[in-house]
Amino acid sequence: MSSARHPRVVILCGGIGTRLREETEFRPKPLVDIGGRPILWHIMKIFAHYGFTSFVLCLGYKGAMIKEYFLNYEHMARDFTLHLGPERQVDYHGLSEEKDWTITFADTGLYTNTGGRIKRIEQHLEGDDFLVTYGDGVADIDIRDLYRFHRAQGKLATLTGVHPLSRFGVLEADGTSVRRFREKPRLDGLVSGGFFVFRRGALDFLDDNSVLEQEPLVQLAEEGQLAVYEHHGFWKSMDTYRDFLDFNQMWERHERPWQVW
Secondary structure, eight states: GGGGOOOEEEEEOOOOGGHHHHHHHSSSSSGGTTTTTHHHHHHHHHHTTOOOOOOOOOOOTTTTHHHHHHTTHHHHHOOEEEOOOOSSSEEESSSSSSOSSEEEEEEEEOOOEEEEEEEEGGGOOOSEEEEEEEETTEOOOOOOHHHHHHHHHHEEEEEEEEEOOSSSEEEEEETTTEEEEESOOOSSEEEEEEEEEEGGGGGOOTTTTTOOTTTHHHHHTTTOOEEEEEEEEEEOOOHHHHHHHHHHHHTTOOOTTTOOO
């Protein structure tokens, strides 16, 4: 499947990120770094690896900083020679890592809910399907397989179910004796991992005030229009400052399971 036929990827980048105030006081959450690159860049690299290179960024809190990051991206990410004078010229060296990326920057309001943000970028969507994810979570998920699964199910929406790691170790006891200690095991139940695929008809379940994770998904499930794609690999979101530290420590240790590119 050529990149031209891949649906657009909508990334929700507008939240304030109050639980990560140590970082988000100065920049939007999607620009918080992992290994010197914004988590938003890591997310986009995952999709691009599988050929999904057309993005719509739903901006809100400090959205201008996200625009500025990409407007200056070539200057910041590549070596270049600058010729000063009456005919200023910039010569970039080497090839760009990001080939054929198309990014639409859409201001969707400072306090708009997640479903409302998607509804507000409806005019930027093309074709029958589109993907949605948050600007703060990564996974080693095969996006092509997720999309094939969605198409095979024939429903209006597909969410990715993941088994998150517990934040705490688990004791297995026999009476008063500890038999085994498991450090941060995977939880048995599924939670939404934030990688969605929608058919255009799912937009009818949204309005300007919708919270995607509440009424729209509940209604889609009640009408038998919501499938779940179970992902058994790595998944992690950056919710707190502790997550920020965990991510960067993993990067320094070269433990980067989401780095599929």
